[in-house]
Amino acid sequence: MSSPSSAAGVTGAAAAGPALSVKGLVKRYGDTTAVGGLDLELQTGEILAILGPNGAGKTTTVEICEGFQSPDEGEVTLLGLDPIADNEKVRSRIGVMLQGGGAYPGARAGEMLRLCAAYSADPIDPDWLLENLGLVEAQRTSYRRLSGGQQQRLALACALVGRPEVVFLDEPTAGMDAHARIMVWELIDRLRADGVSVLLTTHLMDEAEELADQLIIIDHGVEVAKGTPAELTSRGAENELRFHAPRGLDLTLLETVLPEGYSCSEFSPGGYLVRGQVTPQVLATVTGWCAKINVLATDLRVETRSLEDVFLELTGRGMRG
Numbered sequence: 001m002s003s004p005s006s007a008a009g010v011t012g013a014a015a016a017g018p019a020l021s022v023k024g025l026v027k028r029y030g031d032t033t034a035v036g037g038l039d040l041e042l043q044t045g046e047i048l049a050i051l052g053p054n055g056a057g058k059t060t061t062v063e064i065c066e067g068f069q070s071p072d073e074g075e076v077t078l079l080g081l082d083p084i085a086d087n088e089k090v091r092s093r094i095g096v097m098l099q100g101g102g103a104y105p106g107a108r109a110g111e112m113l114r115l116c117a118a119y120s121a122d123p124i125d126p127d128w129l130l131e132n133l134g135l136v137e138a139q140r141t142s143y144r145r146l147s148g149g150q151q152q153r154l155a156l157a158c159a160l161v162g163r164p165e166v167v168f169l170d171e172p173t174a175g176m177d178a179h180a181r182i183m184v185w186e187l188i189d190r191l192r193a194d195g196v197s198v199l200l201t202t203h204l205m206d207e208a209e210e211l212a213d214q215l216i217i218i219d220h221g222v223e224v225a226k227g228t229p230a231e232l233t234s235r236g237a238e239n240e241l242r243f244h245a246p247r248g249l250d251l252t253l254l255e256t257v258l259p260e261g262y263s264c265s266e267f268s269p270g271g272y273l274v275r276g277q278v279t280p281q282v283l284a285t286v287t288g289w290c291a292k293i294n295v296l297a298t299d300l301r302v303e304t305r306s307l308e309d310v311f312l313e314l315t316g317r318g319m320r321g
């Protein structure tokens with residue numbers, strides 16, 4: 001990607017405090033509680049991903065943060081302001097990726113982006129965005145003839161062209177192929193490097209793992225887990241070390257050299273499992289024991305979980321319902 005900081009850089013000084021703070025957010029639609037008491041904080045220059053299955057309350061949360069909907073309860077502070085009461089002041093400082101909304105079906109992609117740029121006092125160069133989102137060849141195509149993935153990328157370009165301080169991306173890569181998805185991920189990464197704060201919703205685990213500095217997993221409008229992707233996937237996983245070695249090894253000596261409370265077993269022929277906190281010292285003890293009995297341990301690994309596993313463990317069902 002060329003000349004990112006000049007093209008996508010943020011000019012304003014970083015605001016004190018978090019870019020976005022949500023406390024005790026509740027939103028009901030009749031008998032449905034879409035959001036049931038959510039707290040979140042997006043730090044300046046970070047990417048916060050809200051991950052959850054369909055109907056979890058992601059879009060509702062984002063629309064309230066953007067000031068498009070009002071909460072029933074709770075407090076939202078965006079760039080130190082109220083997104084509804086201070087809407088005028090907030091609007092020029094945020095970027096919202098609209099799903100097809102506001103597009104003129106007959107307008108060409110390039111024209112639409114340039115029109116969006118014209119509303120900004122200091123826009124990012126539209127050509128730079130078209131190039132970095134793979135839309136150069138599509139710029140003369142009318143909106144209605146763009147593929148779904150191209151429409152999504154154009155919506156992203158329109159959200160970014162005004163050089164926003166905070167960007168809201170609701171399922172930004174929905175309907176995109178792998179190549180386009182990576183292009184978008186690279187651009188979002190670049191935004192973070194330029195100090196932009198990004199609130200992103202997704203139901204794609206790899207997207208959340210790839211992009212998020214902080215992650216909140218929600219289900220039925222409430223938080224089920226929060227942390228960095230690494231924290232969430234490693235939590236509890238340090239309790240298992242697996243390796244392969246010749247079958248039938250006598251594990252009693254290994255158990256005597258490991259700290260108290262650890263257990264060892266041969267869970268399948270030649271497949272060994274050590275349970276207990278896997279510290280660097282424990283790893284060295286296990287490999288040292290193997291060396292002592294002249295055995296080569298293969299496939300040695302400390303178990304890590306995917307975000308899907310985390311969700312399954314916390315809710316008893318998969319992310320896809």
Ligand SMILES: Nc1ncnc2c1ncn2[C@@H]1O[C@H](COP(=O)(O)OP(=O)(O)OP(=O)(O)O)[C@@H](O)[C@H]1O
Binds near residue numbers: 034053055059061
């Ligand atoms: N305008 C509305 N009127 C009534 N119910 C609504 C409305 N908007 C959302 N809901 C309900 O609120 C709940 C949360 O919906 P929301 O769209 O926020 O979830 P989501 O996590 O974004 O889902 P998806 O991934 O499918 O977009 C769902 O049960 C949904 O049916």
